[in-house]
Amino acid sequence: MTKVIEITDQNFEQEVLESDVPTEVDFWAPWCGPCKMVSPIYDKLSEEYENFKFCKIDVDQNPQTAMQYHIVSIPMQMFFNGGEKVDEILGAVPEHMIRSKVEEILNRFPADEKGRLKVILNSWIDQNKRHSEKFRRWTEKIENDGNYNHILQAVQELEEVNERLYKVSVDL
Numbered sequence: 001m002t003k004v005i006e007i008t009d010q011n012f013e014q015e016v017l018e019s020d021v022p023t024e025v026d027f028w029a030p031w032c033g034p035c036k037m038v039s040p041i042y043d044k045l046s047e048e049y050e051n052f053k054f055c056k057i058d059v060d061q062n063p064q065t066a067m068q069y070h071i072v073s074i075p076m077q078m079f080f081n082g083g084e085k086v087d088e089i090l091g092a093v094p095e096h097m098i099r100s101k102v103e104e105i106l107n108r109f110p111a112d113e114k115g116r117l118k119v120i121l122n123s124w125i126d127q128n129k130r131h132s133e134k135f136r137r138w139t140e141k142i143e144n145d146g147n148y149n150h151i152l153q154a155v156q157e158l159e160e161v162n163e164r165l166y167k168v169s170v171d172l
Contacts, residue, residue, distance in 0.1 A: 003046035004054045009064040012057065017083040019053050022105045026056040027066060027076040034092035035075040041095045045102060051110075052102055077101075081109040128162050 007015045007025070016023050026042055028035035039056070046054035059066040059074060069078060069085070079087040079101065086109070089101060 004042050004056055007055045007057045007062075009062040012062075012065045015053075015055055016080050019080070021051050021053050022079065022081045022086075022109050023053040023055060024102070025078045025080065026054070027059050027069070027071045027074050027078070028056055029058060029060050029074055031060075032074050037092045038075050038077075038098070041098055044095070045099065049102060049106070052106060079105050081105065128158055 005015060016025055042054050057065055059071055073090060075092055077089040078085055087105060
């Protein structure tokens with residue numbers, strides 16, 4: 001039995017945008033041949049992935065959502081997390097491509113607290129590393145400025161914090 005949820009214009013926000021787990025939405029129509037080809041794939045995947053929600057919305061019966069997301073060709077699969085669209089697949093594609101996209105999104109947006117913490121930490125570390133490299137380049141240009149030593153010390157402290165966060169992330 002499929003776990004694909006049929007959604008409407010009325011419950012799209014609740015089922016998709018407010019979902020606690022990454023969510024796929026299959027924009028389809030009953031007359032669409034390629035849509036009928038991918039539908040069994042989503043039925044199958046919905047049975048396999050517990051921390052991923054699979055939904056479908058009939059674009060003919062729910063024009064408001066279709067217009068909001070600029071659906072001009074179907075099948076269109078959009079992937080959401082945390083109320084934001086994070087990816088999409090246009091057209092009828094093979095199961096391995098859809099499965100690969102689901103796996104990629106689960107890795108980017110894990111459902112468990114520990115996994116989410118690891119993603120946030122890694123993102124923080126990457127951003128801080130880029131910023132500290134920029135700060136270092138900028139401060140090298142203003143060596144004669146009185147604040148140079150304070151800025152350089154702050155950058156070094158930031159780099160040390162990044163190293164500690166990286167070690168925590170690896171241990172997660």
